[in-house]
Amino acid sequence: MxxxxxxxxxxxxxxxxxxxxxxxxxxxxxxxxxxxxxxxxxxxxxxxxxxxxxxxxxxxxxxxxxxxxxxxxxxxxxxxxxxxxxxxxxxxxxxxxxxxxxKPEAQYPLHVSDRKIGCPIETSMQYRSVALRNPRERAVFKIAEGVCGGFREFMIKEGFTEVHTPKINAAGAEGGANIFKLEYFGQEACLAQSPQFYKQTCVAFFDRVFEIAPVYRAEKHNSTRHLNEYIGLDFEMGFINDMTDVMAMETAMLKYVVEYLEENYQKELKILEAKLPKITSIPIVTFFEALDILGKSHKQADLDPQDEIKLCEYAKENWDSEFIFVEKFPGRKRPFYAMDSKEDEKLAESFDLLFRGLEITTGGQRIHDYNELVSKMERYNMKPEDVGAYMEIFRYGMPPHGGLGIGLERLVMKLLDLQNIRQASLFPRDINHLDP
Amino acid sequence: MxxxxxxxxxxxxxxxxxxxxxxxxxxxxxxxxxxxxxxxxxxxxxxxxxxxxxxxxxxxxxxxxxxxxxxxxxxxxxxxxxxxxxxxxxxxxxxxxxxxxxKPEAQYPLHVSDRKIGCPIETSMQYRSVALRNPRERAVFKIAEGVCGGFREFMIKEGFTEVHTPKINAAGAEGGANIFKLEYFGQEACLAQSPQFYKQTCVAFFDRVFEIAPVYRAEKHNSTRHLNEYIGLDFEMGFINDMTDVMAMETAMLKYVVEYLEENYQKELKILEAKLPKITSIPIVTFFEALDILGKSHKQADLDPQDEIKLCEYAKENWDSEFIFVEKFPGRKRPFYAMDSKEDEKLAESFDLLFRGLEITTGGQRIHDYNELVSKMERYNMKPEDVGAYMEIFRYGMPPHGGLGIGLERLVMKLLDLQNIRQASLFPRDINHLDP
Structure with missing residues (x-):
């Protein structure tokens, strides 16, 4: 035998x-x-x-x-x-x-052995399995591995538990139009737009959790910064005092990730000629302060891509930081589960992190009190039954908590100064690409 | 500021x-x-x-x-x-x-502070966010974290690269009836039944890769061993001599995972009263030898659940192993990309790993030669265009390679002697459960 x-x-x-x-x-x-x-x-x-x-x-x-x-x-x-x-x-x-x-059946249709593949992104998508044989192209995904590795090591060190939550969700859980729908044994279901409800649920028994998993957005954007399926780096933590605890955790994590890459991925960083950011601390401005910096009216309800670029330029010039947090957004542009700000209930305890001109994170403190959540939902014309079992976690008690989600491909794209987010996805999913 | x-x-x-x-x-x-x-x-x-x-x-x-x-x-x-x-x-x-x-709005409906939650699985599914507050219930998911942690650490140590491949796939790529379908911007798409095609593609540029990610099977089973969404631990490696190289890698990995759990998860192992298997080596029998052991006819084309239980009992009694590999299955029950056996082309270079009475792995050597794959597809009445961009990886050259997929929840279930696979999934997806 x-x-x-x-x-x-x-x-x-x-x-x-x-x-x-x-x-x-x-x-x-x-x-x-x-x-x-x-x-x-x-x-x-x-x-x-x-x-x-x-x-x-x-x-x-x-x-x-x-x-x-x-x-x-x-x-x-x-x-x-x-x-x-x-x-x-x-x-x-x-x-x-x-x-x-x-032996291959045919010659490479791309210049695989050149230092740079030198073809348009569309060609590289068409011959994906060939393009990725180029050492510079594939090096991007060693860096992506390293970002996940550093993120995970930091989270575990800080007492977070790694979880896996389902990506087939009950329809309409988080709402919005950008949902991929599917039929699930006769019921209408959708693909997770984020692990939001599930990671909050996990706080009830693990206090702090993180997940690295796919996220789905059925947005019809065909831009250099959107993917329809991407990898979310998510964490959620209980017993916070306010959302600056979440921002401090993210700052420490990003610092850790940069050091982790420097320690373990020198070869790839060199191939990619990457300039990693130096992170000591990250400046925080409120949304209204951001509008003031941009010379814009406080009536504006969100930041647009040009605003993000300008705010990053401002932070670099004035505070020597390639990152900038923008906090306390108008509540109406944020999800119903965001906690209202104490100083002004029209504002949400919610933040974005911008890096080299691009939003890479949305996070904040969530409502943890059952009755506060019910009354906020009334303001949003929502009913508790709209969100399925989500209300149950609050009914049986939740600590104050908050968290965030980071788009892996956006972070990698900006770390490596790539021009198109598709370069940071092995097999990108966009409005025109489903295969390979 | x-x-x-x-x-x-x-x-x-x-x-x-x-x-x-x-x-x-x-x-x-x-x-x-x-x-x-x-x-x-x-x-x-x-x-x-x-x-x-x-x-x-x-x-x-x-x-x-x-x-x-x-x-x-x-x-x-x-x-x-x-x-x-x-x-x-x-x-x-x-x-x-x-x-x-x-403060909670209502009292726990379950005995959260009891040593064992002591309610039927259906009740624990209904009050999922409450049941998981029980220390024994949640401990299962620390072990799941540890299995992934050990798997990942071993793979990285052995030079595998961690990848993330898309779960929205072109329809019909791998075929079969058990597919969740969805509409993707006007095209028919499906959820990945495995990362098979993508992990093989990655071998073309990383030689060896692994992935920990969700897998979807639209099976209508309502059994104690099936989930419709589960976590797959997959790896694929190039430059193998034959599939025993894959089996040896899995044996070493499982040994590593058990040691990793013993080192890092003593607290949870104790709560769960877990008896981890001792792994030195794992016996291998051919499919026909397995049928002989079972006293069954060679006309049978696959193993059924009772066969799996009996083979494990046999391996335990005769070889003191809780694991047993069964190799060289009849090709007609295996996917088209499985390599034919040299000694008998009706057999496939394909194996299962059984553990404590349950199949936890399917793996094997894949065809790497373009023309061999084309001719095999002809035998299967398939056309190269049926599999989208998959043929392209072979057209431009692939090394001999093989790999496997492990169901995380099945492995955890058996490691911890759980009676129902739902106990090993935070938020199980089955034919009746979509929320939470």
């Missing part, structure tokens, strides 16, 4: 492995990223999941025949590792032999 | 914090879990996000009045921490004062 023991795990080769093998043999699988033929020899550039290694082929030293490979072929190589200062990472591999594992 | 600096983060109290404060003051927010009135004093059991602390109220030592609180109220307490061997964790808090933060 066979067993899985005694079997070594197949390993992914790392730069460290190769450096440790200098002067000795290395064996690993890779994609032929590029072949540069010279007179009498060739450079065979090998792409692994994390690296681009330079190898040298010569008919004198290599048993296999270079005519058997092409760009895009997958091979298993046997080589000798040596130092070579002119190569990336300072190492080079002399090919002694290779086996062809598979 | 306000800034977020200089503001301390609101902390969640831990047992360590209290132990360090023995003889001194502690201040923290908590829920009144239970009040046990004695003659002249009362035990006030405090529930925080992670703990149940015992505190003692006496009118002589506490400024606040105990008549102001009830079970389910949220309070901020000031107390003195002291050792008390008879209390859980060996610590007790003498209440010096408290402030009421919020």
């Amino acid at each position: 066979k067993k899985t023991n005694g079997k070594d795990l197949v390993k992914e080769i790392t730069l460290d492995d190769i450096k440790k093998s200098i002067g000795g043999k290395v064996v690993f699988g890779a994609c032929v990223h590029k072949v540069r033929s010279m007179s009498g020899f060739a450079f065979v550039i090998l792409r692994t999941g994390g690296y681009i290694f330079q190898s040298v082929y010569s008919p004198e030293t290599c048993k296999a025949n270079i005519d058997d490979i092409c760009e895009g072929a997958y091979i298993r190589i046997v080589g000798e590792a040596k130092e070579e200062k002119r190569a990336v990472y300072g190492v080079e591999i002399t090919l002694l032999d290779f086996t062809v594992l598979s | 306000k800034k977020t600096n200089g503001k301390d983060l609101v902390k969640e109290i831990t047992l360590d914090d209290i132990k360090k404060s023995i003889g001194g003051k502690v201040v923290f927010g908590a829920c009144v879990h239970k009040v046990r009135s004695m003659s002249g004093f009362a035990f006030v059991i405090l529930r925080t996000g992670g703990y149940i602390f015992q505190s003692v109220y006496s009118p002589e030592t506490c400024k606040a009045n105990i008549d102001d609180i009830c079970e389910g109220a949220y309070i901020r307490i000031v107390g003195e921490a002291k050792e008390e061997k008879r209390a859980v964790y060996g610590v007790e808090i003498t209440l010096l004062d408290f402030t009421v933060l919020s």
Whole structure:
């Protein structure tokens, strides 16, 4: 009878492995990223999941025949590792032999081995699985991994519990027109616009929770800053004094994420020539102060994209911050569950965080008292039964709490100075793209 | 101008914090879990996000009045921490004062403070936000967090990249009847039945990837082992020799997860009286060998739930393993992308992992050669255009690869010996439950 023991795990080769093998043999699988033929020899550039290694082929030293490979072929190589200062990472591999594992049916339609893919975003969407083979394109998603990794590590350290809440929700729970609807065994259901109700529910038993999960908005925007399916980084925390506790938590988290990226993703940050922000503290202005800065009337009820750009420029010039919090928005533009401000019930204890000209977060303090929520819903012409089981969490008691949601792709886009949010999504969903 | 600096983060109290404060003051927010009135004093059991602390109220030592609180109220307490061997964790808090933060509108309809909630699953589903306030009920989801945490840590250590792939997919991509359909800007779309096509695509540029994300199955089952939305733990790896490399990776991962739980979740394991499996290696039988063990005809094309239970009993008795791999299933019961077995093309390089009587994983080696895939699809009466952009990844080259998917809730259910999979889902989605 066979067993899985005694079997070594197949390993992914790392730069460290190769450096440790200098002067000795290395064996690993890779994609032929590029072949540069010279007179009498060739450079065979090998792409692994994390690296681009330079190898040298010569008919004198290599048993296999270079005519058997092409760009895009997958091979298993046997080589000798040596130092070579002119190569990336300072190492080079002399090919002694290779086996062809598979060959492509067609040539890449894009310049995969160029430093930059250099095609319009639409072409890169059309040939998504090819475009992402470009080391710079894929590096974006190592950074996205790092943002999630840093976020998660920080949250766990601060006593938050990671939760998974359902994305098929009862219809109309949070309202609004931008909802993807579906039929759920004869009932009308919708895709979660946020984990709002569920993460609040979790505060009732975990005090503080976070979630990294897809979020759905059926907006018909076709802009450089909207996706119809994106990853939300959400957290919700109980026992806050006011929403500045949430803002302080976000500031500390973002600082942590930047340090986490600097520590673990240097290779990708270099490929992407990323300039990470320095975060010490983040300035906070009220919505009305923001309008004053913009020279606009207090009658305006929300910020538009141009306002966001100008406020960030202002914060950079005056406070040397690439982030700025805007708080206390007019309540009528905020959801019904936002707590009213004590100083003016027309304002909500709600905030946005802007970063490099773009809103990346909406958050705030939520109403936790059952009767206060019922009376606010009356003002909004809503009935408790409109929100399903949501009222029940307040009926049985909730601590004061607040939280926020961050759009992962927006944060990554701005961290890396990408021009289009689609560049920060592996397989973007927009009004025109559903496949791949 | 306000800034977020200089503001301390609101902390969640831990047992360590209290132990360090023995003889001194502690201040923290908590829920009144239970009040046990004695003659002249009362035990006030405090529930925080992670703990149940015992505190003692006496009118002589506490400024606040105990008549102001009830079970389910949220309070901020000031107390003195002291050792008390008879209390859980060996610590007790003498209440010096408290402030009421919020009071519930109604009494809990369930026995939240009992050791076990003791109500039928249907009642616990109806009052979900109440049931989960029971420490044993919520502990399940700390274990789920730990399973994901261990899985993720292992995968990253092994050089896998964490990805996020879209859950709104082009209709019919993977086929089958159990699909939730929705309209996507005038096109027919469906919810992902698995990240299969996308994780394979990612192998083209990251070699090995994993994802933790929701999976949708519109199955009309109303059983103790099916959910219509669940969390899939998926991985996919390139450069495998055959599917035993995938099985070896899963074995090592499960071993890691068990150790991770033992190291980080002792408190919850104790509450749940969990008996974690010992994993050294996992036996592998072929599908036909499995039928022989069961005394069944080789004409049977798949295993049924009773077969799974019996095979696990057999593995436990004969090989002292609570896990058993079954490999080389008849191809006609496996998806078109499964690689045919070399020894018999009617068999697929596909496996299941059974654990304590339940299938928790399906995996295998996939076809990586474009022409082999085209010819297999012909046998399945499929056309390349049926699968959208999927064929493109093979056209431009793929290494040999394989992977698997694990149902998180099934794994947690079996790890904790739960009787119904709904107990392992925060907000279960089944044919009758869409809210909360």
